Amino acid sequence: GIQVEQSPPDLILQEGANSTLRCNFSDSVNNLQWFHQNPWGQLINLFYIPSGTKQNGRLSATTVATERYSLLYISSSQTTDSGVYFCAVDRGYGETSGSRLTFGEGTQLTVNP
């Protein structure tokens, strides 16, 4: 199956710092999503970004599908950004073949005040 690697596994920042999280995947995909898992365990959708660049406030993401990687940028980090960030991909062979997200192991982000 498809492999998803995230780096770094752990990241500790001071409030206000910027960071870049990376997701590499081993095959072509038609779905790539970034999630934030907060300390209560909830998985929050950040971006649906199989290709291109998107921005949402202090967060932005870029996926270069031809080179099989995606980047998540967090600017001016806040303590509430702490948690685990997951990248998940789906190869997807068509509408009738179903869908399954394969998750990376995540990046544990800690933002200190």
Added chain:
Amino acid sequence: DSGVTQTPKHLITATGQRVTLRCSPRSGDLSVYWYQQSLDQGLQFLIQYYNGEERAKGNILERFSAQQFPDLHSELNLSSLELGDSALYFCASSARGGGNTEAFFGQGTRLTVV
């Protein structure tokens, strides 16, 4: 709030027992997915239903089964529970059945088997 509702939020049960987890998808979504998050296995896909029919299957144990009802809600049944089944179980939903569709996750059911 993702719009996906899971109940219960927490469940504690004994080994050998059977439990049922419930999921209501976002309004209008036809696909429902179940995922398991454990410390040693990470987040893993279990099964997908689309408009009442099984569409894709992952590493779901034979002791586990799922179904999607005509009103599109889904249930995941876990039987003969073992200590290793303790995990966070997520339900997700999406509008379509294929891979090029954004999935939204519920808050999860935290299952503890004692």
